[in-house]
Amino acid sequence: MSLLNSTHGYGGLTKALHWLVAVLFGFQYLAGAVMTRMAPNGTALGLTQSAWYNWHKSIGLVALAIALVRLANRNLGDLPPWAPSLNDGEKRFIHRAEQLMYGAMLVMPVSGFLYVMAGGYGVHLFGHWHLPNPIGAWPLLELTSRLVHQVAGIALAVAVLGHVGLVLRHQLFFRDGLLRRMLPGRSGTP
Template sequence: MNNDTLSRLSKTTIRLHWVIAFLMIMLLASGIYMASTETFALYSWHKSFGILVFGIAVIRIAWRIKQGWPKHVGDYSLIERALSKATHWILILGTVAMPISGIVMNAMGGYGVEAFGVELFPTNTGPEGPFDFVAINEPVADFAHAVHSLAGDVLVIAVALHILGALKHHLLDRDATIRRMLGSSTQG
């Protein structure tokens, strides 16, 4: 890794971060809202964008494996580094755990899986018509549902912690952590 890599983040890292950050925040908010208010009109959008996140997240994880994690901008305490590392791991794993659990709960629950109108897994309906969804494997669907809800709660906390951490760097440490993720160098 050369000095430039330390002071700047690549365009790929920055673009992938902000696209996924935006979609994840939208999906967490829409998921909690639609599940608690039973707003079924949102479900198909939620599922389609959730599957889109999955595709982008796989590329991002491949990018992380190739590049490693970004180096810290400053000399932070051991606790701070550990907390930030743990949060980054939870966030990045959440970008695949959420879509996978969502897909499994829908596919195994008999609801089928569709992304932007393209059928990826068929519905499984009973004798009472097209909305009589019959589970293919109920225990697996229930387990995936529980994972989706629990991981969703964990992610809301992790995202809040992550944003607070970023703001702490910007407002208290006054370092370049946020500026670097916005595309400027640590010197700039």
């Protein structure tokens, strides 16, 4: 398996980053749900509300850095051909869902960052470093970036559910091994 994508399949870097982002985004949704619903002075799974916010913001900024690497990686090498078992409608859906997922990988962390900076909440990165606030209080930006974060969060969840649903449908019902294209070591197009 090569590091970069090729006409033989996705490269090792694409696969590693794909699953890393899937885990990080899973955590982001869990943290987003917990921290916005818990009592301000309570704990959830052993963490205070401010610890949940810190982890959510910190992991989100790490995810932004990974998204930039992923985007650059996507433009290096050749993309593998479509899996032959996909019909035209599915190809169109995958294309749109991937555009949306790549867009959201950037929009989610950027809108989150703008929201906490414009709102004056700041980022205490991993509980160790206070990031400088390049924006300062800006109520209109605070409001709009929060809205963008919430709406893009819903759009991303819908795209990911459709994406996973399509993969599982092929994997479990058509048994064409679509999932293998993103698993380590096996680049073959089923």
